[in-house]
Each structure stands twice: as C-alpha cells, then as structure tokens.
Amino acid sequence: MAAVRKVKLGSQGLQVSVQGLGCMGMSAFYGNPKSESEMIPLIHHAIDSGITHLDTSDAYGPHTNEILIGKALKGGYREKVQLATKFGHVIREDGTRAGVCGEPAFVRAACEASLKRLDVDYIDLYYVHRIDTRVPIEATVGELKKLVEEGKVKWIGLSEASPETIRRAHAVHPITAVQLEWSLWTRDAEESVIPTCRELGIGIVAFGPLGSGFLASGPKLVENLNTTPDFDVRKANPRFQPENVQHNLKMYEQVEEMASRKGCTPSQLALAWVHHQGDDVCPIPGTTKIQNLESNIKALSVKLTSEEVAELESIANAIKGERLAPQYLALTWRFANTPPLSSWKAT
Template identity: 80%
Template sequence: MATAVRRIKLGSQGFEVSAQGLGCMGMSALYGSPKPEAEMIPLIHHAIDSGVTHLDTSDFYGPHTNEVLIGKALKGGYREKVQLATKFAIRVLEDGSMGGICGEPAYVRAACEASLRRLDVDYIDLYYVHRIDTRVPIEVTMGELKKLVEEGKIRYIGLSEASPDTIRRAHAVHPITAVQLEWSLWTRDAEDSVIPTCRELGIGIVAFSPLGRGFLASGRNLVQNLVDNDYRKSLPRFQPENVENNLETFEQVNEMALRKGCTPSQLALAWVHHQGDDVCPIPGTTKLENLNNNIKALSVKLTPEEMAALESISNAIKGERNKYMVLTWRHADTPPLSSWKPI
C-alpha cells in the first residue's frame, strides 16, 4: 500500500505544500554529471503523481539548466499540481563559475524574469533569496521582492541561509513564508537561534540536505563511489580526517534502522518529519527507488526515546558542513538601511 503524503502549511500566509518535497539540484548540478532528461522528467512526474508536489530548484543549478528541466516536466497539466520554488542571488559568470552574491533591486527583478522564462511559467510560488548579499541592506532586496509579489510574478517570499537578524528585518518589510536551511541528524546548527526565530514569527522551515547530502542514506557506499566532479568530495565531512569517524556514526544510525525495520534514510528523514508540522524536508534523488523509499519515511513513527537516541548519535559528527562557511547563516547579517546608497 502506497504511503499517503500529507499536506502542511508553510508560513502564516496560507501556502500549502506536500509534507515532503523534492530537491531537484542533483539532477543537473554539483553531484556529478547531469542526468538525462528522458529519465528525470518521468521521475518528477512520478513524484507529483505520488503526492510529492513541492519542487525545489534554483537559477544556480546547472547553471540555469535545472530550471529548464523543471519547466519541461511541468508541461501537460502538471503546473497546476505543484508548488514551485526557485531561488536567485548567486551570480553566474560566463564560464559558469560563481561570481558572487547580489541582492540589488535591478538584479532581483532581472533574475526573477529570467527564471520565469526558463521555467516557462507565469508565476513562481515560492521565490527564495538563495544566499544573502551582505553588502546590501535586506530591506532593499525585500522591497523589490515585495513589488514582484504585487505584480503577481511571485506569490510567496523565502530566505535561504539567513541569520535571525536578517530574517526579522526581512519579515518586517513583507511576510517571509519559508526559510530554507540545512537540517538533519548530520547538521543541527540552526536549532539554537534560526529555527526558534522562524517559529516565533510564524515562518515555515524547509530542510535541505535532510539526508546529510546522501551520507545518511548509504554511508561508505556513497563515499567510495563519489566521482571526481562531485561537489561533496570537497566538503570537510568527507575528508580523511573526518570521514571514518562519521562513518561510525552512520553505522549506529543503520543499526537502529535495522531494529526499526526501516532503512537508514527513512529513519533520518523520519527524524526531520518529527520536528513539527511546520517543517518540509526536500530530499533530492535521481532514482525512482530512492524516491519511493523516501516517501515511506512519512509512515515511520519515532518515540521520544528514539528521537533522543538519534540526537545523541548525531552529536559525534566531525567537520564543518560547508566548505564555505562564510556563505552560511552565521555570516548573513546585512548593513543597516540607513547606509544604503543606490548605484
């Protein structure tokens, strides 16, 4: 019997999504070579038909090609069935490399209009600031996003890797519907201040990399099979000084999963789902089997004792979660609005 995918409300503005989403990045970027459209479009359709209707992409993935892929997948009546999220702010240079972060108003508008063209849609359900431009007051970036909402080009606004102060200031300009952050048994640094801030303000939480970039799904098998152009090979937690310790942690998760009669990925995802009905994890995959496996995590029930045991295990993870911690919420405060001098 198929697992039913329940619906949840993200934020306080009436936005409703599937309780589990689909992160689409790995189909086109960062985790090795892009996967064939002929395989990915049916996978996306299967996700939607199964009730996973919250799709997450970005103009940075590819760059640009992931949005094009999603746009093709939404033809034939699928657009009306999904809650589509994309992101902007990471500039891409002509050679495809990253060219810094930009939150200036003209760029906000140009990026949105370019995403609408690539996705071939009339509006974006949830539009995120992918990374925070620490040169530009967040009120300035939000001012342009608010105009895009008023024009009907976007429906809801989100922030990704934003600090508590940035979230508060942005929310004062226009309600923030969701904050996207890395949250899993592998990464829990947002629990002290970012997540409480979201809950105080009635902002939904979208958890990216809820399976620790795949590590919590397959452990050593993943580590041994990463190809040279896989971004994960550069991450501190996959480096020799940390990886053996982290594999021991994975084995503890795996042992608990065996006792529960589920897979380690289902156990790790279930832990995220048990954080509350304001949380939507968006595990990514390029395989139908993994997609079906992830959906089944919604039926895994954990006791408070099992939750505590998993959290105790997770405390042993070693290494930073990101190669560039300067681009995370810890360094995402912006200057005061009074300092802004438009170019």
C-alpha cells in the same frame, strides 16, 4: 505507500506536500547532469505520488535545472505543484560565479529570467538563495514585495539567513519560508534560526535532510566519492575528509543498526527524524532514482518515540567536521547580516 499529506508552510496561506523534492542533484554539484529522458519521468512520478513541492534554483546547472523543471511541468503538471526557485548568485556567461547580489535591479532581472526558463507565469515561492551582505535586506525584500504585488511571485523565502536578517526581512514583507540545512548531522540552526522562524510564524524547509546522501548510503557514498572522476562538491566537504570520515562512518553504523531494529532503512530513519521536528518543517530530499523517491515517501510511515528521537540525536552528536568547505560556509547564515538601510546607496 504512505499518503503524502499537505501542510501549511508559514502563515500566509501556502500549502505544500509535507515532503518535497530537491532537484539540484539532477543537474549540478553531485556528478554529471542526468538526462531529461530520465529526470522528467521521475518528476512526474513524484507529483503523481503526492510530492508537489518542487525546489530548484537558477544556480543549478546553472540555469539548466530550471529549464528541466519547466519542461516537466508541461501537460497539466504546473497546476499540481508548488514551485520554488531561488536567486542571488551572479553567474557569468561561461557559467562561473561572481559572488552574490541582492540589488533590486538584479532581483527583478533574475526573476524575469527564471520565469522565462521555467516557462511559467508566476513562481509560488521565490527565495533569496544567499544573502548579499553589502545590500540591506530591506532593499532586496522591497523589490521582492513589488514582484508579489505584480503577481510574478506568490510567496517570499530566504535561504541561509541569520535571525537578524530574517527579522528585518519579515518587517518589510511577510516571509513564508526559510530554507536551511537541517538533518541528524547538521543541527546548528536549532539554537537561534529555527526559534526565530517559529516565533514569526515562518515555515522551515530543510535541505540536505539525508546529510548530502551520507545518511542514505554511508560507506557506499564515501567509496563513490573516492573513486569517481566526476565533479562532486561533496569531495571538499570536511566531513568526508580522512581526518573525519572514519569517525563519521561509525556514526552511520549506529544509525544503520537502529534502522534495522525499526524495520526501515537508514535514510527513512533520518527523514523520519526530520519529520518528527514539527508540522512547520518540510524536508526536500533530492534523488535521481525512482526507487529512492519511493523509499523517501515511505519514511512518512516511520513513527518514532521520544526515546528513539533522543537516541538518534545522541548518536548524531558525535559527528566530526564542519558541514561545508570554507568557501561555501562563508555564505551561510552565520555570516548573513546586512548593513542598515540608512547607510545604503543604490548602484
């Protein structure tokens, strides 16, 4: 299996495994939660294999994924990982959501709650999960800066943030990483968000590098979505709807054919494309199966020529449909600017 090297993420000193592990699907959004007895060994296997960048959020479960990660880090594993979690979603006692909040008091309360669930003394990388467009980003990041000064957080990140928001946040305290969806089938951040990160020396963490699983299993995933009664957020994804899915499956077939020529799997080819975008990019594919984890690590051995990269991008340009359903798309970087600090009064 390919060695998993470390890379610098951002310019403030954080080093992570060049590929991380997205932990969301273990507890939420992609069907029923998986058991701790299955997921903890998987997490240990990832760490023992060199995957040390673990990504979670208080919204996953909600809360249960952080508890799972906390349990997995017992027995000496905490010191081996770079632990990332997120805040921002307001979660009611019944587990439903009530919008997004970036108020300073909420930032602090969310951090304290995550530290308790994770049962750790500090968070390596703490993200604003979604931007509160009612609160100036300066106010949100100002409280995060205090948490850094107190040692509760080491580095600060933003998720689904617009270029303007990134710049304003970075002026308050250096932003180490911006998390965004980036894959062969989602490339809308390339025009403005990614160049902004690179200009400012901010690392890029790519979630959904396998297109929510589509670039890993194509028709099998579509069949499962159509037949399983379990809740899966992908069922509402426009790209899986009847008006788009057959077109997109043809795109998958082209990726599959190219992967066959390369002697790898479609998922390895898709991950290799993300890795070829630069050493400032760390994809965090998620999985609940050890064999898929090992397959993802093998993607690090897949080398692409510039011609092959261009061929893949030409194939992917034909994708049809928005990347998220409207209610989720409304919380993305396209709509993530916040009011000026001068107009804001704390509540």
